[in-house]
């Protein structure tokens with residue numbers, strides 16, 4: 001799976017004088033690398049306590065080695081190229097060949113040693129978000145440790161005191177390094193494998209980029225106006241589907257490292273939030289939801305039993321977050337008939353296109369000239385036609401008879417006959433509409449009168 005070995009490029013010769021001396025006694029473990037954008041098979045633990053491994057959307061889990069009772073991992077912070085969806089690649093910063101970095105999985109009670117090699121053009125650190133650890137391991141550059149200089153390797157050591165849902169990211173030149181894609185998921189499984197047991201456990205980080213159409217590198221000073229809203233640095237239609245066996249108990253975990261909140265909405269089910277970055281939510285404190293808002297810097301995990309087969313949409317409910325890069329200065333043209341003026345404009349601007357007067361759905365099907373390395377704003381095709389989405393949108397595919405740990409795309413759902421919304425072909429119903437009241441009609445009593453708008457001409461427009 002992670003076949004490319006990088007032992008030499010991050011070898012012991014790079015160890016800095018400030019590293020923990022007892023770790024320096026052994027060689028630094030190899031730093032596996034992964035550049036494929038498709039989800040890699042979850043990593044079934046080859047040693048240590050057993051657990052159901054998580055499936056990282058469009059990502060992978062970092063292998064480790066055991067060294068005298070310590071689980072040793074090696075992260076390499078470095079520039080990477082990430083395909084965000086077929087047709088568009090971004091030049092980001094990440095770890096071990098990708099943004100986000102690999103998911104780190106371990107078990108409550110594990111002793112963890114994580115080597116971090118800095119191959120960025122500036123210093124960095126790693127903060128372990130939500131983990132209870134000694135203060136000097138918390139990764140805030142300048143406050144808890146010196147920054148990791150270019151070319152040096154630092155080592156972090158701590159014991160996993162509790163299980164749950166966490167992440168890692170730099171706490172050094174944070175605005176730039178997070179805008180460039182530096183982050184990763186960290187899952188600590190419970191010591192008791194029956195506690196909070198699920199059959200499928202998906203993880204992803206919510207991130208956002210501002211990459212001008214045709215460009216490759218994000219603008220790092222953007223505060224709010226991002227144009228690529230992504231999950232694990234992928235956008236629809238590039239985001240993996242959540243493939244689930246009917247009857248499975250499913251957990252979906254996500255963390256938000258963008259600059260705004262995201263109401264994550266799943267169709268077809270209700271669910272309960274069972275974990276935050278603060279820990280597991282006791283049963284008595286849960287309530288049903290179909291949308292869970294995740295604020296900046298927060299993590300949420302929700303669970304449901306997949307008893308309803310189908311292709312169920314899952315997406316951020318902010319409509320602009322289910323679109324790819326677009327100009328936001330588009331005027332509203334709905335209801336504007338500009339046929340008369342269009343020919344005059346075309347005489348001046350031959351490529352001028354009349355659009356938007358009936359809404360913008362046409363754009364989902366339009367083959368428009370766009371710059372290289374740019375995704376259509378609304379795209380994707382389903383079994384019934386254009387899906388007209390982008391950004392933070394994927395599909396939960398619930399099917400019967402999938403094997404454990406089978407995450408292969410099962411194709412589109414085959415609906416039982418008679419269960420798809422379709423055109424009514426019977427007699428057209430007669431619409432019952434109130435007749436327009438003559439101007440002189442008796443006024444209704446003040447209490448139940450509706451709002452009336454007086455036009456400048458003096459006529460009445462009833463409402």
Ligand SMILES: [Cu+2]
Nearest residue numbers: 262316318321
């Ligand atoms: Cu959103």
